[in-house]
Amino acid sequence: MATRLFSIFLGCGALLGALSAAPALAQSNDTLASPDVVSDSDINHNNIEFGAFVGQVSIEDFSSGAVYGLTLSYHITENLYLEAQGGVAEAGETSFEVLSGGAPLLTEDERDYQYYDLAVGYNLNGEIFFTDGTTFNTDFYVQIGGGSTDFAGDNRFTLSLGTGYRVLLTDRIALRLDVRDRIFSTELTGEQKDTHNLQYTLAASVFF
Structure with a gap:
């Protein structure tokens, strides 16, 4: 597991470097091909995105x-970005606890589910048309990252995989739909296994 995760992060680092270089090369070629001067007002300098989300998690x-x-996200280029995320939830009962009516598997404090992670994301830019005169810029994005999950009285290294859809209502305000799978190893049910913890959220964010 550790070797596989280490290989994934090495691959992300290589991808980060390649994607960071690609836009610069493309812009250089465009500059040579077109003498048009873009005014400063046409350039969006807002590359930091801060948001809050709410949703459902299936532990x-x-x-x-x-x-x-x-x-909290930092948009390195139009397509490439880094994002830190933290969230909290509370786990319910297992099916065994519900059916048996016996002693609970976890205490109330151990049911607290808290996580944080850092991910590399890539945007695919597009547009959505509501009416003939109303068009919004959009992004479909994918992410991969890692972090920590505090659950059942223990901290666990967590692999985070995600995808989502962003609609930019203005130059500064956006709405996002996200799906994340946070994967960590646990022995809570008596055997060592990797658990998949799916999360569906709606977020509002602001660029500055």
Whole structure:
């Protein structure tokens, strides 16, 4: 598991370097091909995005519950960005606890589910047309990252995989739909296994 994750992060680092170089090369070629001067007012300098989200998380072997948290992103280029995210939720009961009516598997404090991670993301830019005169810029994006999950009285290294859709209502305000799968190893049910913890959220964010 550790070797596989290390290989993934090495691949992300290589991808980060390649994608960072590509836009610069493309811009250089465009500059040579076109003498047009772009005014400063046409350039969006807002590359920091701060957001808040709320949604639902399904913690494997436990019931689903509400999740909420914050995101902070730095957009390196139009397509490439880094994002930090932190969230909290509370795990419900396992099916065994519900059916048996016996002693709970976890205490109330151990049911607290908290996480943070740092991810590399890539945007695919587009547009959405509501009417003939109303058009919004959009992004479909994918992410891969890693972090930590505090659950059941222990901190666990977590691999984060995600995708989402962003609609930019203005130059500064956006709405986002996100799907994340946070994967960490646990022995709570008596055997060592990797758990998949799916999260669906709606977020509002602001660029500055």
